[in-house]
Amino acid sequence: MIKPVVSSERTRVKRLASLAQYDSELIHAILDEANVCHVGFVDDGQPYVIPTAIARIGHHVYIHGSRVSRMLKCLAQGQPACITVTLLDGIVVARSAFNSSMNYRSVVILGKAEKVTGAKKVAVLDAFTEHLIPGRTKDIRPSRPKELAATTVLRFSLEEASAKVSAGPPSDEKSDYDSDTWAGVVPLKMTRGSPQSDPKLRKGIRLPRYLTDS
């Protein structure tokens, strides 16, 4: 069941290594649940971390943005990148500050970008739309050549990726279990509210089923 995704020393999880997992299915599930990723890149010796949309197709993840974005220009040159996805599941309220922590599922991907062009670019842009709102692509017009030209799409292999999962109740010092203090987990969840129509929406346009059902 455990399919190793990575054997590289660089992606081997070092801290709390017992939480590390290299199972493709788990990595894919975490990536697919994320609304955004955080991309790390280096420009002139300075690291930058920028939030951006992510989409996965098979064993690759994709990011995209304006052709003139500094981040995408740096990464398109093949500079090393780190793409991190974090899903927060809870605040672990332990009997001491030292053992208090978070429950989370995260993926860290190391690699270098490949630029995506041509027909594949169209398919990947659809994947970004479907990633956040399944069913949406059939409801919007195709991208125009000018829009495609203004957009850079980059892909990264999941060859060097690892997941880290922290779940469950606090793990306290033995002597702390006698404490009178409450301990447990406060669950965290990213929730979607009721869709709010654009004030400029033409009258009579109803919310599509792919948004009422989600």
Added chain:
Amino acid sequence: MIKPVVSSERTRVKRLASLAQYDSELIHAILDEANVCHVGFVDDGQPYVIPTAIARIGHHVYIHGSRVSRMLKCLAQGQPACITVTLLDGIVVARSAFNSSMNYRSVVILGKAEKVTGAKKVAVLDAFTEHLIPGRTKDIRPSRPKELAATTVLRFSLEEASAKVSAGPPSDEKSDYDSDTWAGVVPLKMTRGSPQSDPKLRKGIRLPRYLTDS
């Protein structure tokens, strides 16, 4: 009202610069609402992005963790870092893929760490606890010398920080407003569920008010 936090060329927001803000109050509010930050650092030419807890006191932010963490060891040496906080507020469902995006509030901090030691370290560790659960510190035992020794605390100035805020309905191409497609915003919110008691909690310990009221 606008208090410039930064005038550095490095933190001047380049893409969608109209969304950029350098107001301390806004930056503080975004940092204070975050459950985690993403820290970028460079080790052997490779950028890494790691999620971790954050706390703010005045015009500094703090991160902490195990004394043996690679990230904290790298940063404690004074290597350049980037700390990014992202709050997702919604999915902007535009009439085209090109104009679809996210509503968010983010802060990007550039800087180098200073190590925090002595009595200040205790105060900062309290700040981490209070950041996520106000009122908690008075309910738990003080950290032990062994725990303090095992923990590295680093601080970063907010001198080089900028915020970026994207809010409101989609901004579509003029010709797309005739479309029959629904458009608007799907709100996103990080919500806290009902606290779940540790299965090992001693009988008779009730949920504290600072958790029932939050």
